[in-house]
Amino acid sequence: MIPVDIPLWADLLASLxxxxxxxxxxxxxxxxxxxxxxxxxxxxxxxxxxxxxxxxLLASILIASIQADRLVFQEVLITLFVVATAPVTAMLLMRAGMYRRRADGGKKKAPQPDEST
Amino acid sequence: MTTLLPFAVSFALIAFALAMIFAGIRLLRGPAAEDRVLALDTLYVNSMITALTLGIQFGDRLYFDIALLIALFGFVGSAAMAKFLLRGEVIEP
Amino acid sequence: MKRWPSLTLFTVTLFALWLLLNDTLAPGQLALGLILTIAITLGTAVMRPLRARPHHLLAAVRLFFVVLLDIARSNIAVAGVILGPAERRTNSGFMKIPIDLRDPYGLATLACIITATPGTVWAGLSPDGAALTIHVLDLQDEEAWVRTIKYRYERPLMEIFE
Structure with a gap:
C-alpha cells in the first residue's frame, strides 16, 4: 500500500x-x-x-526511496533502455511507411530515401 | 491526514486504461499494417507505465521487474515487426 | 594501447548497470559483476569495429540538459497540436536539412535526439551523408527547424565526437 506517513512535499510532487x-x-x-x-x-x-x-518513473523513484529510507534508482535502467530503443522503433516504422507508399501526391509526398539535394 | 497521492494514482490508472483503449481501437481499425504495429508498440509502453503505477500503489518492487521485462520484449517485438514490414524479412543473410 | 580508454569506459558502464539491476553492493555480486563485465567486454570486442572517441564531457552534459528542456517544451507543443483544431493537425510533412556531421556515433546520437523529441522523427540520410530527411508534425517555419537542429544539436555533437 501507499505509505501513509510520506512528507507533504513528496506527496504533492509525486501527485503532480x-x-x-x-x-x-x-x-x-x-x-x-x-x-x-x-x-x-x-x-x-x-x-x-x-x-x-x-x-x-520519477514518481516511482520518489515513492520507493521514501519507503525504503534510501535512494532507490533502479528505474534509471528503464529510462536508459527506453531512451535507447524507442527511437529505433519509430525510425523503422517511419522508413517502413515511406518504403510502402512512395506514390503519394502533394506536399506530403514521401521522398525517396536515396535522392539527394 | 488524507494524502493526495491515492487520488493521483487512481487518476493516472484511469488515464492509462483509456490510453490503452485508444491504442486498441487504432490496432483494430488499421488501416495500414504500420498503424497496427505502431498501436501495438503504444500498447506495450502504456502497459509498462501501468505496471509502474501499480508498483507505486501497492508498494511492491516486483512490479519494477515486470515493467523492465515488458520494455525488453516490447522493443524486440515491435522492432522485429517493423523490420519485417520494411524488408519482408527479419534477419537478412 | 590506444584502445584501452574506450574499453574501460564500456566495462565500467556495464559494471554499473549490473549493480543497478541487482540493486546491491554485496561483495559476491561485485565479484560476479566484475568477472561478467570483463568477459563480455573481451568477448564482444570484435563485434564493435568502430571505437567512439567522445571528448568534451562538459559539452555533452550541456547538450543533455538542452535536449531535456527541448523534450519538455515540444511535449507541450505536440499536446497542443493533438488537442487543437483540425487544420493544425494536417500540416505535417517531410523536410530536408543539410548536415556536416560525419561521425557515425554522432549521427546515431543525432537520430536518437531528433526522434526522442516529440514533433520530429528522423526519416533518412542521403547516401553521400550531406542531407538528412526529417518528418515534422507542425511544419510551418522550415528555417526555424533547420536552425534548431544545426545550432542546438549538431554543433555540440561535432564538438563531442569529431
Whole structure:
C-alpha cells in the first residue's frame, strides 16, 4: 500500500508527476486516433515514451526511496533502455511507411530515401 | 491526514486504461499494417507505465521487474515487426 | 594501447548497470559483476569495429540538459497540436536539412535526439551523408527547424565526437 506517513512535499510532487504522466499518456494515445495519416501518427506515442514515462518513473523513484529510507534508482535502467530503443522503433516504422507508399501526391509526398539535394 | 497521492494514482490508472483503449481501437481499425504495429508498440509502453503505477500503489518492487521485462520484449517485438514490414524479412543473410 | 580508454569506459558502464539491476553492493555480486563485465567486454570486442572517441564531457552534459528542456517544451507543443483544431493537425510533412556531421556515433546520437523529441522523427540520410530527411508534425517555419537542429544539436555533437 501507499505509505501513509510520506512528507507533504513528496506527496504533492509525486501527485503532480502522476497527473502529468497520466494526462500526457492520454493525449499521446489520443493522437493515434486524432491525427490524420501514419506519418503524423508516429508523433503521438513519442509523448508516452518521453515525458509521460519519465514523470511516472520519477514518481516511482520518489515513492520507493521514501519507503525504503534510501535512494532507490533502479528505474534509471528503464529510462536508459527506453531512451535507447524507442527511437529505433519509430525510425523503422517511419522508413517502413515511406518504403510502402512512395506514390503519394502533394506536399506530403514521401521522398525517396536515396535522392539527394 | 488524507494524502493526495491515492487520488493521483487512481487518476493516472484511469488515464492509462483509456490510453490503452485508444491504442486498441487504432490496432483494430488499421488501416495500414504500420498503424497496427505502431498501436501495438503504444500498447506495450502504456502497459509498462501501468505496471509502474501499480508498483507505486501497492508498494511492491516486483512490479519494477515486470515493467523492465515488458520494455525488453516490447522493443524486440515491435522492432522485429517493423523490420519485417520494411524488408519482408527479419534477419537478412 | 590506444584502445584501452574506450574499453574501460564500456566495462565500467556495464559494471554499473549490473549493480543497478541487482540493486546491491554485496561483495559476491561485485565479484560476479566484475568477472561478467570483463568477459563480455573481451568477448564482444570484435563485434564493435568502430571505437567512439567522445571528448568534451562538459559539452555533452550541456547538450543533455538542452535536449531535456527541448523534450519538455515540444511535449507541450505536440499536446497542443493533438488537442487543437483540425487544420493544425494536417500540416505535417517531410523536410530536408543539410548536415556536416560525419561521425557515425554522432549521427546515431543525432537520430536518437531528433526522434526522442516529440514533433520530429528522423526519416533518412542521403547516401553521400550531406542531407538528412526529417518528418515534422507542425511544419510551418522550415528555417526555424533547420536552425534548431544545426545550432542546438549538431554543433555540440561535432564538438563531442569529431
Amino acid at each position: 508527476l502522476m497527473i502529468t504522466g497520466g494526462a500526457l499518456t492520454l493525449i499521446g494515445s489520443l493522437g493515434l486516433l486524432r491525427l490524420p495519416d501514419l506519418f503524423a501518427r508516429i508523433h503521438g506515442p513519442t509523448l508516452n515514451n518521453s515525458l509521460g514515462l519519465g514523470s511516472v
